[in-house]
Amino acid sequence: MSAALYSGSVPKERLDRTDRALVEALQKDARISNKDLAAHVGLAPSTCLERVRALRARGVLRGFHADVDHDALGRGLEAIVAVRIRPHSRAYVDAFREAAFAMPEVIELFHVTGADDFLLHIGVADTDALRDFVLDRLTVRPEVGHVESRVVYDHARRPALEPLYD
Secondary structure (H helix, E strand, C coil): CCCCCCCCCCCCCCCCHHHHHHHHHHHHCCCCCHHHHHHHHCCCHHHHHHHHHHHHHCCCCCCCCCCCCCHHHCCCEEEEEEEEECCCCHHHHHHHHHHHHHCCCEEEEEECCCCCCEEEEEEECCHHHHHHHHHHHHCCCCCEEEEEEEEECCCCCCCCCCCCCC
């Protein structure tokens, strides 16, 4: 499985108050300097750097990235595409996951329970491109048994997640 595909593992150690403050601050501004981050959470810069390194080593912080406007990249139309795999087997599921995640239109990929096997969050130029994506990229795959698409009018994402435990 590609390293870009996240399996959803849970951190083994709980985050203490300082770790939670570091994670929250970095989610809001991943470009914050170590000096400013240290001052924000009340640590010495060297201690702050080591704590951030430890969070990365534990897999709590998986990376830092830019939030890009999809429309500016020619992806003005976003959609959620539900896909059912047939016959349902690990080989077909794995093959589809790898192929779908390699498609440049796919922004996010979710392997889910229920009637559908996958939800793809895609970005394309317009409705013609959405139709072409479904017909030319998905329905031609031998393991794809059913496809449904829904245009996204708007979406929101939390800028920072807090742990659900104390």
